[in-house]
Amino acid sequence: MPKNSILQIQKISRVIRLLILLVAVIHIGSFFLAAFNTEEKSLSHQVELKQGDTTYSAMAEMTGTGVDLAMKLNNEGLNGLIIVGIADILMYGFIYFFIYQLFSLYQQGQIFTLANISCIKNIGRTLFAWFLVSLTYPILVVLIIRFIELSDTLPLMLSVTSDDLIHLLSGLVILVISWIMSEAMRLQEEQELVI
Amino acid sequence: MAIIIELDVMLAKRKMKLNDLAAAVNITPQNLSVLKSGRAKAIRFSTLDAICQCLQCVPGDILTYANDDTE
Numbered sequence: 063m064p065k066n067s068i069l070q071i072q073k074i075s076r077v078i079r080l081l082i083l084l085v086a087v088i089h090i091g092s093f094f095l096a097a098f099n100t101e102e103k104s105l106s107h108q109v110e111l112k113q114g115d116t117t118y119s120a121m122a123e124m125t126g127t128g129v130d131l132a133m134k135l136n137n138e139g140l141n142g143l144i145i146v147g148i149a150d151i152l153m154y155g156f157i158y159f160f161i162y163q164l165f166s167l168y169q170q171g172q173i174f175t176l177a178n179i180s181c182i183k184n185i186g187r188t189l190f191a192w193f194l195v196s197l198t199y200p201i202l203v204v205l206i207i208r209f210i211e212l213s214d215t216l217p218l219m220l221s222v223t224s225d226d227l228i229h230l231l232s233g234l235v236i237l238v239i240s241w242i243m244s245e246a247m248r249l250q251e252e253q254e255l256v257i
Numbered sequence: 258m259a260i261i262i263e264l265d266v267m268l269a270k271r272k273m274k275l276n277d278l279a280a281a282v283n284i285t286p287q288n289l290s291v292l293k294s295g296r297a298k299a300i301r302f303s304t305l306d307a308i309c310q311c312l313q314c315v316p317g318d319i320l321t322y323a324n325d326d327t328e
Contacts, residue, residue, distance in 0.1 A: 255298040257288050 068171055075168035082165065086158035093151050097144045131200045131219055138213045149199045153192045160184045174247040182240040189233030196226045261321045264293045267312050282307035 132142030164181040172178060197220065204216045268275060275293065279286040284304060291297050292304075305316055312318075 252298050255291065255296065257284065257292045257297045257300050257304050 068173070071173065072169050072171055075165040079162060079165040079169060082158055082162045086155070086162070090151055090155060090158075093147060097141065097147065130221070131203065131216075134216055135203075135207075138207075138216065140207075140212065145203060146200070149195050153188060153195065156188045157185060160188065174243065174250045176247070179240055179243045179247060182236060182243055186233050186236035186240055189229045189236060191233075193226050193230040193233065196229070197222065259322055259325050261323050262292060262295050262297075262319065263321055264289075264308070264319055267314055267318055268293075271312050273312070278308070278311060281311045 132146040135142035135145055160181050164178060164185070167175065167178050167181065200219050200221075204218050207213050207216055268278060275289055276286050279289045282289075282304065284307075292300065300320075305319070308319060309316060
């Protein structure tokens, strides 16, 4: 690979890495800040922090499969945003972590290495797992709530939204890309043995 | 593998060091060492041409074939 391309990858990776860190902190931080700092039980929480003339605002809003369940949990007096949203936040956390790790490796100039491929595979697996979690987590939550007798009126729900299908499709595409990268690594190793 | 690299034999015949050959054919001594030890997967015609020119030999002097089958 030309040296200029590697330098370009390293330079851009540094920026992307910082952006991922920033987005992850804002995203995950605002979720916890908003979810734990409100009296109001709704699916859209906003928290404002005032420091002098500056106001910092954090907002967490629930979308996707768990909305119905979260609303019902709210009606039962529970915090639907935390109970249902924690699964999504956990998945986002994993995705941010693996993408950050991947771009850290790119920043070090490691392009076709086992560590990179493993990161890409993990991103694909997480997205695939996200689809499965979206399907099973609401059922699991309802079963646990019924089991510990917090509520017996919550219905068992199984739903698939376009977000879930996007996770499934992205996961599969990224897994295929990781296999292609494995093949690229094998070719690179072979190329190094061509004199 | 059935293809045997006889580069060390040719280097000995020409009383030449690996590093000198590497410098003459413009490849790294590490790569030439990979070729000499038989770990290389392939050799470019341009490399073979340069080696043959430098060692005043033909490709058959560097690459030989030995049948793996033991009867």
